[in-house]
Amino acid sequence: MQQSVKVGLIGFGTVGSGTAKILLEQQQLLSARAQIPIELVAICDKDITSDRGFPVPPHLLTTNIEDIFNNPDISIVIELIGGLEPAKSFILEAVNRGKHVVTANKALLATYGPEIFGAAAENNVEIGFEASVGGGIPVIKSVKEGLVANNIHTVMGIMNGTANYILSRMTEEGLPFDQILKDAQAHGYAEADSTYDIEGIDTAHKLAILANLAFGASTTLNDVDIEGISRLSPIDMAFAKELGYHIKLLAIGRAVDDEIELRVHPTMVPVSHLLAQVDGAYNAFYFIGDSVGKVLLYGMGAGQMPTGSAVVGDVVDIARNIRMNAANRVPCLGRPFQDLAALKKRPMEALTGRYYFRFAAVDQPGVLARISGVLAEYSISIASVVQKGRGTEESVPIVMLTHEAREENVQKALGKIDNLDIVRDNTVVIRIEDLKSLEESA
Amino acid sequence: MQQSVKVGLIGFGTVGSGTAKILLEQQQLLSARAQIPIELVAICDKDITSDRGFPVPPHLLTTNIEDIFNNPDISIVIELIGGLEPAKSFILEAVNRGKHVVTANKALLATYGPEIFGAAAENNVEIGFEASVGGGIPVIKSVKEGLVANNIHTVMGIMNGTANYILSRMTEEGLPFDQILKDAQAHGYAEADSTYDIEGIDTAHKLAILANLAFGASTTLNDVDIEGISRLSPIDMAFAKELGYHIKLLAIGRAVDDEIELRVHPTMVPVSHLLAQVDGAYNAFYFIGDSVGKVLLYGMGAGQMPTGSAVVGDVVDIARNIRMNAANRVPCLGRPFQDLAALKKRPMEALTGRYYFRFAAVDQPGVLARISGVLAEYSISIASVVQKGRGTEESVPIVMLTHEAREENVQKALGKIDNLDIVRDNTVVIRIEDLKSLEESA
Numbered sequence: 001m002q003q004s005v006k007v008g009l010i011g012f013g014t015v016g017s018g019t020a021k022i023l024l025e026q027q028q029l030l031s032a033r034a035q036i037p038i039e040l041v042a043i044c045d046k047d048i049t050s051d052r053g054f055p056v057p058p059h060l061l062t063t064n065i066e067d068i069f070n071n072p073d074i075s076i077v078i079e080l081i082g083g084l085e086p087a088k089s090f091i092l093e094a095v096n097r098g099k100h101v102v103t104a105n106k107a108l109l110a111t112y113g114p115e116i117f118g119a120a121a122e123n124n125v126e127i128g129f130e131a132s133v134g135g136g137i138p139v140i141k142s143v144k145e146g147l148v149a150n151n152i153h154t155v156m157g158i159m160n161g162t163a164n165y166i167l168s169r170m171t172e173e174g175l176p177f178d179q180i181l182k183d184a185q186a187h188g189y190a191e192a193d194s195t196y197d198i199e200g201i202d203t204a205h206k207l208a209i210l211a212n213l214a215f216g217a218s219t220t221l222n223d224v225d226i227e228g229i230s231r232l233s234p235i236d237m238a239f240a241k242e243l244g245y246h247i248k249l250l251a252i253g254r255a256v257d258d259e260i261e262l263r264v265h266p267t268m269v270p271v272s273h274l275l276a277q278v279d280g281a282y283n284a285f286y287f288i289g290d291s292v293g294k295v296l297l298y299g300m301g302a303g304q305m306p307t308g309s310a311v312v313g314d315v316v317d318i319a320r321n322i323r324m325n326a327a328n329r330v331p332c333l334g335r336p337f338q339d340l341a342a343l344k345k346r347p348m349e350a351l352t353g354r355y356y357f358r359f360a361a362v363d364q365p366g367v368l369a370r371i372s373g374v375l376a377e378y379s380i381s382i383a384s385v386v387q388k389g390r391g392t393e394e395s396v397p398i399v400m401l402t403h404e405a406r407e408e409n410v411q412k413a414l415g416k417i418d419n420l421d422i423v424r425d426n427t428v429v430i431r432i433e434d435l436k437s438l439e440e441s442a
Numbered sequence: 443m444q445q446s447v448k449v450g451l452i453g454f455g456t457v458g459s460g461t462a463k464i465l466l467e468q469q470q471l472l473s474a475r476a477q478i479p480i481e482l483v484a485i486c487d488k489d490i491t492s493d494r495g496f497p498v499p500p501h502l503l504t505t506n507i508e509d510i511f512n513n514p515d516i517s518i519v520i521e522l523i524g525g526l527e528p529a530k531s532f533i534l535e536a537v538n539r540g541k542h543v544v545t546a547n548k549a550l551l552a553t554y555g556p557e558i559f560g561a562a563a564e565n566n567v568e569i570g571f572e573a574s575v576g577g578g579i580p581v582i583k584s585v586k587e588g589l590v591a592n593n594i595h596t597v598m599g600i601m602n603g604t605a606n607y608i609l610s611r612m613t614e615e616g617l618p619f620d621q622i623l624k625d626a627q628a629h630g631y632a633e634a635d636s637t638y639d640i641e642g643i644d645t646a647h648k649l650a651i652l653a654n655l656a657f658g659a660s661t662t663l664n665d666v667d668i669e670g671i672s673r674l675s676p677i678d679m680a681f682a683k684e685l686g687y688h689i690k691l692l693a694i695g696r697a698v699d700d701e702i703e704l705r706v707h708p709t710m711v712p713v714s715h716l717l718a719q720v721d722g723a724y725n726a727f728y729f730i731g732d733s734v735g736k737v738l739l740y741g742m743g744a745g746q747m748p749t750g751s752a753v754v755g756d757v758v759d760i761a762r763n764i765r766m767n768a769a770n771r772v773p774c775l776g777r778p779f780q781d782l783a784a785l786k787k788r789p790m791e792a793l794t795g796r797y798y799f800r801f802a803a804v805d806q807p808g809v810l811a812r813i814s815g816v817l818a819e820y821s822i823s824i825a826s827v828v829q830k831g832r833g834t835e836e837s838v839p840i841v842m843l844t845h846e847a848r849e850e851n852v853q854k855a856l857g858k859i860d861n862l863d864i865v866r867d868n869t870v871v872i873r874i875e876d877l878k879s880l881e882e883s884a
Contacts (some may be wrong), residue, residue: 022591022733026591028595029593030590030591032777032779032781033590033776033777033879034590034777035773060781070541075539124793130588135732135734136589136592136731136733136734136735136737136813137588137737138580138584138587138589138737139581141580141583141584141587141588142580142584142588143582144570145471145587145755146579146580146583146584146755147580147751147755147756148472148475148476148519148750148754148758148759149464149468149750149755150473150750150751150757151468155505189774190875195791235652243629253657269582269834274716274720274740277719278716279718289578289579289751289752290747291460291745291747291750291751292577292578292579292741292742292747292748292751292752293578293741293742293745293748294740294741294742295578295579295580295739295740295741296738296739296740296741297737297738297739298716298736298737298738298740299734299735299736299738300734300735300736303735305732305734305735306732306733306735307730308591308733309589309591309592309734309757310588310591310734311735312590312733313587313588313589313590313591314592315592316591317586320771321766321768322459322770323771324763324766324767324770324771325766325767326763326766326767326768326771327761328769329766329768330762331764333478335474335475336474336477339474352631423619
């Protein structure tokens with residue numbers, strides 16, 4: 001039996017600092033709960049001189065990554081530098097040297113997951129990645145362990161705090177997207193480059209990771225259909241409210257027949273549904289299993305300390321396994337790596353549902369007739385139309401709600417409408433999900 | 443290494459049947475995920491002839507409990523008969539024979555937890571009790587493992603589905619308590635004897651169990667201050683709504699300075715808070731940790747299949763440990779049994795807060811003066827008073843809201859008021875929790 005568990009940390013930025021703070025300040029608590037001493041012995045970063053706001057023993061700090069790889073006493077390597085490279089090489093290097101890895105790197109796992117989990121399986125080491133999804137909310141552990149008795153049919157959720165913060169403020173304050181984004185950036189609620197957050201990429205990373213666990217199918221970012229929120233306007237929020245919905249950037253993964261549906265897009269959610277009540281920077285993960293029914297997990301999906309909480313949770317989990325000589329007691333993806341099936345993706349075109357369209361059309365007679373003509377051509381039946389005066393000089397917004405329609409037809413119709421000479425911009429599309437049908441089909 | 447994990451089930455009622463159904467029908471899935479065959483080999487019940495709605499191999503069924511205890515191949519015993527005895531003896535017998543135990547028995551654990559967990563520690567076997575709290579919601583695992591890096595300061599929640607179902611319907615429909623209870627019983631949403639549910643005992647069981655894990659202090663039912671919901675009336679719901687609150691039967695556990703506050707009572711929760719939005723038979727568990735911040739877990743807190751999901755989750759957890767020869771990899775209570783501290787209970791009298799009172803007073807001049815006189819005597823300052831005509835012949839309801847007051851004074855004042863000759867019944871008390879202060883003090 002090992003006498004202690006020694007940990008090396010790569011990346012001493014925001015989350016790295018939070019993680020180090022917990023490991024150093026709570027060492028006694030963590031060691032007692034793990035029943036084996038857990039010791040942070042090395043921190044590697046390009047910047048080891050800036051003050052992180054808490055005391056760090058100087059001998060832990062290094063700029064030389066080899067100090068971590070070459071230290072045979074280190075059994076867990078924490079990777080918190082983010083991005084694809086050099087993070088990927090660092091993780092594979094650690095794995096190949098027989099070290100367990102804990103990471104918060106969702107982009108990496110959603111892109112190179114199969115390679116990384118495969119290498120870990122070969123070397124019988126663990127990859128802890130609770131922190132990659134939902135910050136400190138124990139999402140990964142719940143799927144792999146707590147809900148292990150279930151066939152999970154549906155994974156849904158609000159998985160990006162920045163996007164949800166912006167949408168919440170747009171709903172409450174009626175201000176434009178750009179203004180709230182800038183304000184959020186100025187106050188540190190959004191990163192300077194928020195592209196991944198607002199365009200749904202970050203949400204899709206998390207959905208891809210969860211799909212591996214929930215559906216047992218090898219899934220990466222490329223398998224997810226993605227639409228972001230940057231084209232939404234206060235008009236859309238106002239209409240949604242009138243109709244009894246909140247607009248959320250929803251991730252939806254569903255097993256339908258033999259296929260898996262995977263999509264991220266702005267969605268109208270009934271205000272009475274718990275997901276509509278998740279406001280601000282909070283996240284919510286919603287699972288439906290055949291035995292457990294609906295389960296929702298809510299909390300801060302990002303941030304220094306919540307994410308640090310998840311990283312350290314994984315460290316303790318692995319330390320408990322090291323103490324018991326039980327590495328990979330639970331396989332990284334909840335089942336043996338070789339049991340993972342190939343994904344049978346349900347194409348986006350197979351969807352049916354109700355839609356909200358906002359057309360940017362010129363203000364002249366006959367416009368409505370031409371647009372609705374195209375919709376009729378593709379059997380898209382209109383439930384209601386509203387044309388409001390608030391437009392630009394160039395165009396006025398025309399809002400339509402459809403009855404149940406086929407996505408395939410919607411895409412074709414919009415392709416045609418957006419090319420009409422009377423239409424000035426691509427149509428804004430928001431899918432309306434009453435969720436009841438999703439919940440019941442599961 | 444063991445070749446397979448054999449399981450014996452005691453109790454073939456509602457949850458027992460759900461559990462057996464999952465173990466039999468999902469055997470392949472469970473064994474693949476656990477990486478060791480999991481086999482249900484015996485089911486013991488007084489009634490082994492009734493149809494449970496799914497096929498059960500007859501050779502599994504027995505009425506003789508010794509068939510389980512004496513079978514050396516059985517390494518996990520599931521206890522689902524409920525109640526204190528003979529459940530306690532059965533569990534201790536299994537533990538003493540070196541068998542792991544999985545149970546949903548919250549009453550037993552909240553009463554004899556220290557004895558049972560102590561015996562398990564001595565015999566190095568595990569007690570899985572995820573199913574005792576929150577049905578299929580992975581509450582126990584989240585506290586012991588997912589949030590392991592945290593000092594948890596606050597545990598709150600809606601922990602009883604029957605009570606919440608009744609309160610939700612009273613709020614929505616404005617009907618009296620008795621009528622909804624009867625209707626719920628007629629439709630199987632509430633048990634024939636619902637005393638534990640409506641008087642807060644069941645909620646207190648769960649809070650006591652969670653307090654062990656969250657605060658690391660040995661806690662039983664006796665440590666919890668309990669008030670039920672059976673005296674609430676539609677008037678109370680109507681007033682709450684007007685004030686912007688929903689009434690919930692809330693369990694509240696808090697670490698305050700060196701003491702632990704443990705209470706269950708009807709509580710006014712601001713409608714904007716997620717806990718106020720938890721409706722019907724659903725439960726929600728709300729934790730605040732020093733790193734993770736707020737985390738909420740939501741789902742069905744009871745029922746055949748959700749509870750079965752949790753029981754089987756524990757079976758797989760223990761099977762994974764058996765495969766790895768890693769029994770008690772995570773101690774039952776999240777830390778070694780001997781590390782559990784004695785509880786330093788914060789007395790209910792130490793509370794301060796705002797209160798809703800409904801007095802049942804006779805309809806005559808001077809009544810208000812006498813009641814408010816007593817309140818003044820105990821420095822309880824009144825924020826507002828409403829007297830509405832809807833009363834009985836005997837009395838009219840007088841509703842008061844207080845400013846911040848001390849519980850100790852409230853108890854003394856009400857003791858005096860309820861003995862006044864002008865007062866016909868004990869005063870209904872509902873505590874008003876804005877939750878923000880609870881959340882911020884944590």
